[in-house]
Amino acid sequence: xxxxxLLQKIQDSADSVNIPDSLSPDHIADQLSxxxxxxxxxxxxxxxxxxxxxxxxxxxxxxAVYYRTAVVCILCIILTAxxxxxxxxxxxxxxxxxxxxxxxxxxxxxxxxxxxxxxxTEHIKQNAGSLYTxxxxxxxxxxILKNSADTMDKxxxxxxxxxxxxxxxxxxxxxSNTYSSTNLQTQGVDEADxxxxxxxxxxxxxxxxxxxxDTTDGHLQTISSITPELEASDSLVEFYVDGSHLLLIxxxxxxxxxxxxxxxxxxxxxxxxxxxxxxxxxxDITSYSMETTSQTILYTYSISDPAQPVLEGTYTQDGNYYTxxxxxxxxYLFTDQNLSSQISYISPKGExxxxxxxxxxxxxxxxxxxxxxxxxxLSSVNLNHPDEIVDKLMILHNYVxxxxxxxxxxxxxxxxxxxxxxxxxxxxxxFSMKNGILNAVSAASVNGEILDTFAINxxxxxxxxxxxxxxxxxxxxxxxxxxDDKMKLTGSLTNIADGEEIYAARYFDNTAYFITxxxxxxxxxxxxxxxxxxxxxxxxxxxxxSEYLQLWDDQKLLGIGYETDPDSGVxxxxxxxxxxxxxxxxxxxxxxxxLDNYIYSPALYDYKCVLADxxxxxxxxxxELKNTDSKYSFDYGLYSWENNHFTKKLNVNLTDxxxxxxxxxxxxxxxxxxxxxxxxxxxxxxxxxxKTDELLLK
Amino acid sequence: MKTDIQLIKQAKTGDVHAFARLYEIIYQDLYHFALYTLKxxxxxxxIVSETVTDAFVQIGQLKKVESFKAWIFQILTNKxxxxxxxxxxxxxxxxxxxxxSTHENLELxxxxxxxxxxxxxxxxxxxxxxxxxGYKSHEIASILHMNENTVRSKESRALKKMxxxxxxxxx
Numbered sequence: 001x002x003x004x005x006l007l008q009k010i011q012d013s014a015d016s017v018n019i020p021d022s023l024s025p026d027h028i029a030d031q032l033s034x035x036x037x038x039x040x041x042x043x044x045x046x047x048x049x050x051x052x053x054x055x056x057x058x059x060x061x062x063x064a065v066y067y068r069t070a071v072v073c074i075l076c077i078i079l080t081a082x083x084x085x086x087x088x089x090x091x092x093x094x095x096x097x098x099x100x101x102x103x104x105x106x107x108x109x110x111x112x113x114x115x116x117x118x119x120x121t122e123h124i125k126q127n128a129g130s131l132y133t134x135x136x137x138x139x140x141x142x143x144i145l146k147n148s149a150d151t152m153d154k155x156x157x158x159x160x161x162x163x164x165x166x167x168x169x170x171x172x173x174x175x176s177n178t179y180s181s182t183n184l185q186t187q188g189v190d191e192a193d194x195x196x197x198x199x200x201x202x203x204x205x206x207x208x209x210x211x212x213x214d215t216t217d218g219h220l221q222t223i224s225s226i227t228p229e230l231e232a233s234d235s236l237v238e239f240y241v242d243g244s245h246l247l248l249i250x251x252x253x254x255x256x257x258x259x260x261x262x263x264x265x266x267x268x269x270x271x272x273x274x275x276x277x278x279x280x281x282x283x284d285i286t287s288y289s290m291e292t293t294s295q296t297i298l299y300t301y302s303i304s305d306p307a308q309p310v311l312e313g314t315y316t317q318d319g320n321y322y323t324x325x326x327x328x329x330x331x332y333l334f335t336d337q338n339l340s341s342q343i344s345y346i347s348p349k350g351e352x353x354x355x356x357x358x359x360x361x362x363x364x365x366x367x368x369x370x371x372x373x374x375x376x377x378l379s380s381v382n383l384n385h386p387d388e389i390v391d392k393l394m395i396l397h398n399y400v401x402x403x404x405x406x407x408x409x410x411x412x413x414x415x416x417x418x419x420x421x422x423x424x425x426x427x428x429x430x431f432s433m434k435n436g437i438l439n440a441v442s443a444a445s446v447n448g449e450i451l452d453t454f455a456i457n458x459x460x461x462x463x464x465x466x467x468x469x470x471x472x473x474x475x476x477x478x479x480x481x482x483x484d485d486k487m488k489l490t491g492s493l494t495n496i497a498d499g500e501e502i503y504a505a506r507y508f509d510n511t512a513y514f515i516t517x518x519x520x521x522x523x524x525x526x527x528x529x530x531x532x533x534x535x536x537x538x539x540x541x542x543x544x545x546s547e548y549l550q551l552w553d554d555q556k557l558l559g560i561g562y563e564t565d566p567d568s569g570v571x572x573x574x575x576x577x578x579x580x581x582x583x584x585x586x587x588x589x590x591x592x593x594x595l596d597n598y599i600y601s602p603a604l605y606d607y608k609c610v611l612a613d614x615x616x617x618x619x620x621x622x623x624e625l626k627n628t629d630s631k632y633s634f635d636y637g638l639y640s641w642e643n644n645h646f647t648k649k650l651n652v653n654l655t656d657x658x659x660x661x662x663x664x665x666x667x668x669x670x671x672x673x674x675x676x677x678x679x680x681x682x683x684x685x686x687x688x689x690x691k692t693d694e695l696l697l698k
Numbered sequence: 699m700k701t702d703i704q705l706i707k708q709a710k711t712g713d714v715h716a717f718a719r720l721y722e723i724i725y726q727d728l729y730h731f732a733l734y735t736l737k738x739x740x741x742x743x744x745i746v747s748e749t750v751t752d753a754f755v756q757i758g759q760l761k762k763v764e765s766f767k768a769w770i771f772q773i774l775t776n777k778x779x780x781x782x783x784x785x786x787x788x789x790x791x792x793x794x795x796x797x798x799s800t801h802e803n804l805e806l807x808x809x810x811x812x813x814x815x816x817x818x819x820x821x822x823x824x825x826x827x828x829x830x831x832g833y834k835s836h837e838i839a840s841i842l843h844m845n846e847n848t849v850r851s852k853e854s855r856a857l858k859k860m861x862x863x864x865x866x867x868x869x
Contacts, residue, residue, distance in 0.1 A: 001864070003857045007829055010814055013807035014730040014830070020743045023729055023750075029718035032754055320843075399840050401847065414836055414846065453847055562858065570865050571858050599862045605851040626862065 001570060125365055125393060128429035129443030129487075132367035132395055141366055142352060144396060145343040148373045179668040180616065183607050185453070189404050190326040192238035192249060193608055195664040195675045201306055202666070203246070205236045206677050206697045210248060212306050218671040218682040218692035226309045228299050237296075237321050240331070244304040245312075245383050247331060250297040251321050296321040296335045300386030313386025318354035319377050325404045330390065330436040331381045332409070334402060340373040356392050365393045367440070372396025378409070380436030390436035395429075401450070405458025408441065409433055412456065414449045421470045426450055430463065430487050442487040447494075448479050453607070454549065455514070457507040461485035464528060466514055468501045476501045478516060482531045490531040497522060504559070506549040513549055513557055513581070520566050521545035523559075525584040540587035544575050544594075547604035550612050552641070555582040556590065558612055558619065560603055563594045574598040574623055576639070576646055593646045595637070600624040602661045611665040617641055618672070620665035622654070634660045636674055638689070650689040652681070706766050709757050717754055724767055725750075728774055731830035735778045735822050737815050745781060749774045771831040775823075775841060782819045813860045821856035824849055 001009075021027060127133045135141050182193045194205045201223075202213045210226040228236075228250060240247040298315040319335030326332070337354055346352045353360050356379050372395075379392035400411040409431040417423035426449055430441040448469030450456055455466040463483040470476050478496040483489055500516035507513070510529040516522055521544050525537045543566045546559030556578055563575040577592035603609040603621035611620040620638040627633060638650040652674060654660060659676040666673045671692065672683045682692040702723075708716035728749065732742035753770045760769055814822065823842070827833045835853075839846040 001861050003854065003861075006857050006861055006864075007825070009806070009810050010734075010825065011829055012803065013810040013814070014734060015726075016803065016807045017730070017733060017739075019726055019729050020739070022743060023725055023746055025718050025722035025725060028721055028725070028750055029714055032714045032717065032751075399836055399846065401845060416834060416836070451847075451850065571862050573862070599859055600855060605848070605855065 001568070123437065123439070125367075125439050128367060128431070128440035131427055131429050131443035131445075132369055132397075132440065135363040135366040135368050138353060138363045139348055140368065141363060141396070142343070142348045144368055144370065144372055145340045145352065148340045148371050180611060180613055180618075180666045182664075183610050183612070185403075185607065186405055186458075188327065188406055190240060190242070191608070192240050192247075192324055192326075193664070194238050194662050194677070195666075196239065196241045197666045197668060197673070197675075198241055199668065202673060202675050202680055203239065203241055204675055204677055204680070204697055205239065208234075208236060210236065210239060210246070211697050212303070212309070213680060213695065213697075215668055215671065215673065215680075215682065218684055220680050220682060220693045220695035222695070222697070224307050224309060226301055228297075228311075234297075240326055241303070242326065242383065244302055246301045246303045246309065247326070247383060247386075248299040248301065249321055249324065249333075250299060252295040252297050252316075254293045254295075294318070294320045294337070296333065298331070298333060298381065298386070300383055315357060315381055315387060315389075317356045317377055317379055319375065322376065323402055326383075327406070327433075329383050330433075331383060332404065332433065332436075333379055333381065335377045337375045337377065338373060339375045339396070354394065356389055357387070359389070361392055361394050367393065367395040369396050369398075371398060373398055376400060376411070378431075378438065380433065380438060382436060391438045393431075393438050403456045403458075405463075407432065407434070407461050408458055408463075409438075410456065410458070410463065412450060415445075420472060421474060422472050424449055424469065426465070426467055428463070428465075428487075444483060444487045444489065446479070446481045446489075446492075451502050452505050452514075454507075455502055455505040457512075459507065459509065462490075462531065463487065464507060464512065466502055466505050466512065475499060478502050478514075480512065480526055480528075480534055482528055482534055484531065491534050493526070493534050493536065496524065496536065504546045504549045504561070506551060506557070508551050511584070515546045515549065515559065515561075517545035521561070523557075523579060523587060525581065525587065527584070537584035538587050540579070540589070542577065542589055542592070544572075544577075546575075546577065548607065548610065550610070552578065552612070552614050555580060557581045560601070560610070560621070563592075571599075572596075574601055576619070578641065578644075578646070591645045593639075595623060597626050598623040598635075598637075599626050606661065609661065609663070611638075611667075613667075614641075616667055618649075618665075618667060619646070620650075622660045622663050624660075634658060636663065636665060638665060638672065650683060702766070706757075706760070709754075710760060712758070714754075717757065720766060721750060724770065727830045727832075728770070731771070731774060731826045732778060734814060734826045734830065735819075736781060737822075741781065745774065745777050749777055767832070768837070771827075771833070772841065775827060775831065778823065782823075809864065810860075813863050816863075817856050817859070821852060824853050825856060828853060 125134055179197055179199055182191055182196060184191055196203045200215060202215055204211050204213070208227065208230055211222050212224045212226070213220055213222045226246065226248065228248060230250065231252065234250055234252045237249045237251050239249060296317050296319060298317070299311060300313040300315070301309040302312050303309050317333055317335050319337035322334040322336045324331060324333050339352060339354070343352055354375055354377055355361070356377070361377070374397055376395045376397055377392070378394070380390040382388070382390055395411065397411070397413070400413045403410045403412065410428055411431070412426055412428040415425050415427050425445050425447055427443065427445050429443040432439050432441050446465060446467055448467030450465060451468050452466070457464050462485055465481045467479045467481070468476050469479060475498070477494070477498045478500070480493040480496065481489060482491045497516040500518045500522070503515045503517045505512065505514040510527065512526040512528055514524050516524065520541045522539045522541045524539045527535045527537050544561060544563035546561035548560040550558050552558045559577040559579065561575055563572045564570060565572060572594060574595040575592060576595070578590045580588040580590050601609070601621050601623045609621055611618055617640045618638060619640070620636060623635050623637050625633050625635055634654040636652040636654060637648065639646045640649050641647070650672070654663070657678055659678065663674060663676045666675065667685065670685050672685055672689060674681045678697055680695045680697065682694070683689040684692050702720070705716045705720050709720055725746070728746050729742060732745045733739060736742050736745065749770065752773055760766065817825070824838055827838045827841070828835070833841070835849045836846045838844070839849045842849070
């Protein structure tokens with residue numbers, strides 16, 4: 001059953017459910033008319049539960065008991081809802097299939113200009129083609145936000161987002177390591193995580209602390225903890241460990257009840273009679289909403305003596321934590337803030353521009369798009385001066401994904417045309433970031449959408465993309481695009497694998513490997529060495545499909561995905577496959593293994609969950625098992641590659657308490673460790689993975 | 699489409715019948731969305747009622763008339779999210795009122811529904827937003843404050859999980 005067929009079946013199953021009479025259009029019309037003629041301004045329907053509690057039947061439209069909290073909550077929703085008007089849901093009338101963003105501006109790499117002058121923080125930022133242009137005044141920023149805000153969107157943002165970026169092989173990375181590191185998108189571009197290790201210690205986010213646990217000889221002992229000063233609503237997000245520094249990212253929220261500017265009734269939340277809803281009409285609605293402002297805080301600690309961590313600096317940036325990267329000593333911090341939601345409260349002279357370290361971002365560091373609602377704030381910090389901004393910028397946008405390569409940061413998003421599926425394009429903007437100095441390079445646009453996090457890749461400042469586009473009947477095909485260092489398109493291949501979509505991709509130097517899928521899984525290998533003339537070198541069909549690809553060595557490519565029935569497309573279970581890529585014209589499968597009854601792994605979608613390290617010969621990830629009683633449970637499976645076969649080394653049944661999406665398999669010398677927030681278990685690699693120790697984290 | 703826009707314009711002036719006709723186009727989707735997200739017919743009924751009344755009161759403020767459906771589903775989505783957060787789902791079994799004509803598919807529909815209800819709150823929400831509200835993945839991403847790719851992979855994961863479970867042993 002394909003996903004489409006299953007969706008149809010879900011739809012069918014819903015269609016077979018009777019809609020309650022009370023919701024029929026006639027009934028609703030009657031209710032609304034009744035309310036209208038009785039001028040009650042606000043209309044209430046009793047909830048079934050309240051009726052049940054009260055054991056009485058009233059006319060559903062006479063305002064009576066309504067809980068205070070419900071009032072606040074509903075009005076808050078109304079505000080949110082109204083903000084939706086300005087959303088990107090409407091087609092942009094002027095969308096042409098391939099706008100050329102790179103035309104007007106001089107393209108020059110500002111990082112190159114400023115290289116050798118890392119202290120320079122004042123430099124002039126240039127436009128990202130015509131996709132994002134630098135603001136000329138704060139007023140201009142205000143007007144755009146005001147325009148895109150029909151009203152406001154008040155909502156507490158909960159999720160810290162994982163980014164949608166990409167890439168790299170592990171071929172070079174792990175060679176001399178005696179311990180494992182976080183599985184990264186781009187080698188040399190470090191990423192934060194919630195569980196990390198170095199030569200001696202395992203670091204975990206446990207509640208409101210970071211615990212540092214000594215692992216000598218597999219014996220586990222927590223030697224210290226880091227407890228930042230937190231307020232109740234703050235949370236530890238993730239952290240970096242870099243030699244003698246630990247960089248901790250904390251999300252801070254300030255929540256307060258706000259009343260809207262339209263208030264004519266002099267009531268506050270507390271003064272509402274819990275028995276009655278104040279009578280209002282459209283013109284003077286008393287609105288309450290949860291106003292939440294958020295800040296991302298970076299705490300830098302010295303862990304030269306891990307038993308006694310010392311706070312070295314604090315850095316604050318407005319907005320919700322989005323993601324971060326670290327290259328050498330520079331941390332790049334991305335936060336995001338909905339700016340249009342608050343703009344209606346604020347006069348053009350008011351404070352609506354986000355701050356970093358309490359310093360407002362100057363307008364000439366702000367990039368504009370016409371309909372931007374959110375501000376993506378990016379700043380760089382040198383961990384040797386952890387209180388100070390190296391450089392910063394903000395981009396108004398509606399939604400962007402982030403990919404960070406070795407030399408540049410790319411923002412990308414799909415732009416849809418509601419009338420024509422085939423006109424969907426991906427817009428991209430590139431920013432240089434050498435030594436923390438940020439500036440736009442240019443912008444570009446290609447057909448189709450980037451479906452896999454690893455489908456975008458930078459190699460020596462040249463961008464390569466794999467996209468999937470659809471014709472107007474929804475039939476997919478795939479494209480490969482290559483850009484030069486100025487983001488000019490140099491070559492492309494289109495109409496690859498008609499009828500299939502890209503499921504997984506990896507680039508290595510000038511070769512692209514990617515999986516497309518319908519009922520079988522063709523692996524394609526493309527040669528990108530001539531940027532003006534990319535070529536498909538070979539392909540190989542196997543059953544099932546891979547969702548995650550990683551170079552194992554220069555001869556082998558590891559795929560993790562699903563086995564399927566080639567006729568029906570029915571998914572049978574998780575599968576690992578090792579491809580022989582030594583001869584691209586003659587790709588082969590060396591071994592594959594179907595993990596029966598295992599139906600899911602977080603490794604398929606979050607590369608940080610994968611341990612795949614050829615130097616230690618370990619492949620490990622969490623797998624979800626469907627038991628015979630149809631209950632689900634999780635196992636951690638550890639494999640090695642021996643004599644051209646996958647060989648199981650260890651299987652650990654995880655308890656219900658395991659934070660399986662944050663469980664990491666790691667090794668330090670002769671020991672293997674499984675760690676999440678609550679527990680660390682160690683195993684001896686020299687004695688067939690006998691359990692050495694176990695520690696509950698508190 | 700044109701007529702919808704005229705209806706919306708009329709509804710904005712407080713015309714109940716215009717509003718009801720707009721509602722008629724989407725009320726099944728609204729109910730299905732609430733039901734499949736909340737898993738409880740009584741809660742779904744209540745929340746759709748609230749949504750409709752809120753929408754009627756607020757429609758005067760709807761600026762872009764073309765976006766009526768997205769707008770009302772946004773109200774509903776937020777209500778459902780709040781409800782899931784504030785009231786963890788009751789486990790009581792509620793009898794389903796099914797249409798009589800569909801008895802032939804009763805077994806399959808029930809099975810599909812059961813498997814769907816085993817998905818997590820977030821998974822049900824994402825699929826419902828796609829299926830019943832007609833949102834695209836970038837719109838879902840924006841509403842749920844998620845990455846677009848994450849939305850896609852979560853939906854795909856959920857559907858795969860369902861597909862595996864719906865297929866009895868196939869060795």
